Structures are given as C-alpha cells and as structure tokens.
Amino acid sequence: MRSQTSMNTTGTIRQTIATVNNWIENRTESQFAYFMLFPVLLVFSVLALWPVLYTLETSLYADSFSQFRGEFIGLSNYTELVTGGRDSVLIRPFIDLGNPFQSILPVTLMFTAVTVVFATILGFVQALVLNGTYRGRSIVRVAVLLPWAVPIVVQGMIFYLLFIPAGAGTDLVNSLGLMGSQPLNESVTAFAIVSLADIWVSAPFIALIILAGLQGIDQNLYQVGKVAGASRWEQFRLITLPQVMPVLMIAMLLKSLMSMRVYGLIDATTNCSTVPSLTCGVVGTFNGSLYGTSAALAFITAILIGLVSVGYLIKYGNSSTGGI
Incomplete structure (x- = not known):
C-alpha cells in the first residue's frame, strides 16, 4: 500500500513538472521574462509600493498631537498646502512665486534643474578626462572620484566651514563682490x-556612468572620422555624443531623482533654513509630530519623482537616443 501511494505521488509530481515545462516552452520570450520577474515585482510591491500607499493613506488624516492620526479630512492637507493654509506650520511657504528662493516647491524644482544641468556638463568633462590615456591617469581618477566618496554630512560641513563669515570661501567671494559677509544667511x-x-x-x-558609455564606443568609428577629415569637435558631435546619449539620459534621470530628494547636504550646510526643500519640509513637519502634513509632502515628492521617471520612459524608453 505504501509503495503504491509513493508511486502515485511520484507520478503526480512528474506530471506537474511536465505540465509546467510545457507551459514555459509555449510562452514567448517577453512572457517568460515577465514570469521570471514576477518574484522580484512581488517583493518590490511589499517593500516599496506598500509604504507609498501607507503614506498616501496617512496624508488623508488631520494632524494630531495626541495620537498618530487625527480625523479623516480627505485631500484637505494637499489643498491647504497649495493654497498656503499650512504655511504657518512649515519651515517656509510651500508655494510663493513672489519669493521663490524661500518657497519649498520652487526651491526643489530650481535646485533640481540647476544641479542636473551643471553636474551633467561637469561630469561629461570629467568622463572625457578619465577616458584619456596619459601618465598619472590613476591619480587623476582618484582626485575626480574623491568628492563622491566623502560622506554627505562631511560634504555639507566642508561647504559650511568654507562659507561661514570667517571662512576662506566667504573671503574670496566677498573680495570679488559676488556675495555678502554672511552668504549662508x-x-x-x-x-x-x-x-x-x-x-x-x-x-x-x-x-x-558616462565613462562606461565612452569605453563602449567602437574606436574604429574615430578612425573612419579621421579618414573623412572630421575635426575633434565634429568627432565629438557626430560620434561621441550620439553613442553615449543612452547612458547620458540615464545619468540625468538618476541625478534628477537624487536632487529631488536631497536632504543631508542641505541640512548640514544651511540647516534647511535658507534653502528649504521638499525633504526638509517632510523632516521638519515629521519632527513636529505633524504626520498628516508630513505624509502629504512626502507623497507630493513621490509624485514628482514618478512624473520625472514616467516622462523619461515616454520620451526615451523606446527611442534610439536613450532608454533602459
């Protein structure tokens, strides 16, 4: 009897395995790829999507000092943020177009735009330098990459000490007439x-990131360009830039997401007082036990990050100039 039961169990297992194998073999490559990604997507949903949904739920409740949540108020936190009804509890007004540098949302958007553009330009120049062949290249690479390896708090403190009233940076810009004696204020x-x-x-x-793209360019393209009489600028414009554009777009996307949620650098440099950002607002209201307002600010940040990501995917996801 036991032998018969064991044989039946073995037969059932084999039949199940055969059924699964047949199902897999009949799938297209895209369907099989999604099937293999399903466990990852499931884990992502638990670890990432659930906190976002919980934040959204929390943002629909009023602030309460006696408990985690007050009464249900729907979208009132969002409407009051936009209309200025919550400016009194924020470090700075949420939207004040008359004074954009002291307004949370404009500061975040301007900071993102400025840092993405100039960091990309400087990063591209650094990548071209790192991609060259010359003596002392290893030393140059260490010097270029060192700022990125420094902890965020240390980075912020460096610039804080440079631009305090007695700092070397303050003396320099003050002598040039670019800033006052207390630039951080x-x-x-x-x-x-x-x-x-x-x-x-x-x-x-x-x-x-750009260096990885540069090192993947076929060097024969440059030889063909030289034979055709292309100048260095023409080689860069017609060969280097188009070839590196996909990784360049990815780098700009990642930098945009990083800039929108930057906090440590701003806090260490200005204590979020003169340069308010969305993340500064989130942390400030959370520390003040204003959990509904804090959750609303956090969800607005998530929406902005999502819009940037979706916009990138729509514009570059299936194009030849960029995409993942």
Whole structure:
C-alpha cells in the first residue's frame, strides 16, 4: 500500500513538472521574462509600493498631537498646502512665486534643474578626462572620484566651514563682490552655495556612468572620422555624443531623482533654513509630530519623482537616443 501511494505521488509530481515545462516552452520570450520577474515585482510591491500607499493613506488624516492620526479630512492637507493654509506650520511657504528662493516647491524644482544641468556638463568633462590615456591617469581618477566618496554630512560641513563669515570661501567671494559677509544667511547666495556643493559631489557619479558609455564606443568609428577629415569637435558631435546619449539620459534621470530628494547636504550646510526643500519640509513637519502634513509632502515628492521617471520612459524608453 505504501509503495503504491509513493508511486502515485511520484507520478503526480512528474506530471506537474511536465505540465509546467510545457507551459514555459509555449510562452514567448517577453512572457517568460515577465514570469521570471514576477518574484522580484512581488517583493518590490511589499517593500516599496506598500509604504507609498501607507503614506498616501496617512496624508488623508488631520494632524494630531495626541495620537498618530487625527480625523479623516480627505485631500484637505494637499489643498491647504497649495493654497498656503499650512504655511504657518512649515519651515517656509510651500508655494510663493513672489519669493521663490524661500518657497519649498520652487526651491526643489530650481535646485533640481540647476544641479542636473551643471553636474551633467561637469561630469561629461570629467568622463572625457578619465577616458584619456596619459601618465598619472590613476591619480587623476582618484582626485575626480574623491568628492563622491566623502560622506554627505562631511560634504555639507566642508561647504559650511568654507562659507561661514570667517571662512576662506566667504573671503574670496566677498573680495570679488559676488556675495555678502554672511552668504549662508541669504536665500539666493545660500541656494548658489548648496547647488555648487551638490554639483561638486554628484558630478563624479555622472562621470562614472558616462565613462562606461565612452569605453563602449567602437574606436574604429574615430578612425573612419579621421579618414573623412572630421575635426575633434565634429568627432565629438557626430560620434561621441550620439553613442553615449543612452547612458547620458540615464545619468540625468538618476541625478534628477537624487536632487529631488536631497536632504543631508542641505541640512548640514544651511540647516534647511535658507534653502528649504521638499525633504526638509517632510523632516521638519515629521519632527513636529505633524504626520498628516508630513505624509502629504512626502507623497507630493513621490509624485514628482514618478512624473520625472514616467516622462523619461515616454520620451526615451523606446527611442534610439536613450532608454533602459
């Protein structure tokens, strides 16, 4: 009896395996790829999607000092943020177009635009330097990549010490007439300093990504260009730039996401006072036990990041100039 039961079990297992194998063999490559990705997507849903949904749920409740959530108020947190009804509990107004450098959303968007553009340009130049062949290249690579390896708090403190009233950076820009004696206490100059710090820190990261693209270019293309009489600028414009564009777009996307959620650098440099950002608003309201407002700010940040990602995928996802 036991032998018969064992044989039946073995037969059932074999039949199940055969059925699964037949099902897999009848799938297309795309269907099989999604099938293999399903466990990863499931884990992602638990680890990433659930916190986002929980944040959305929390943002629909009023702030309460006696408990984690107050009464259900729907989208009131969002409407009051946009209309200025919550400005009194924020470190700075959420939207104030009359004073954009002291307004949370404009500062975040301007900071993202400025740092992405200039960090990409500087990173591209650094990648071209790192891709060259010359003596002392290893030393140059260490020097270029060093800022990226420094911890964020240390990076912020470096620029804080440079631009305090007695700092060397303050003396320099003051002698040139570019800034006052307390640049970190003024919104525009503090914004410029924090942007400069972020560009200095993130350019090596972009350089590494672009360097990978540069090293994947077929060198025969440059030989053909030389034979055709192309100048260095024409080789860069017609060969280097188109070939490296896919990784360049990815680098800009990643940098955009990093800039939108930057916090440590701003906090260490200005204590989020003169350069307010969305993440500064999230942390400030959370520390003040304003959990509904904090969740609304966090979800707005997630929406902006999602819009940038979706916009990239729509524009470059299936194009020849960029895509994952």
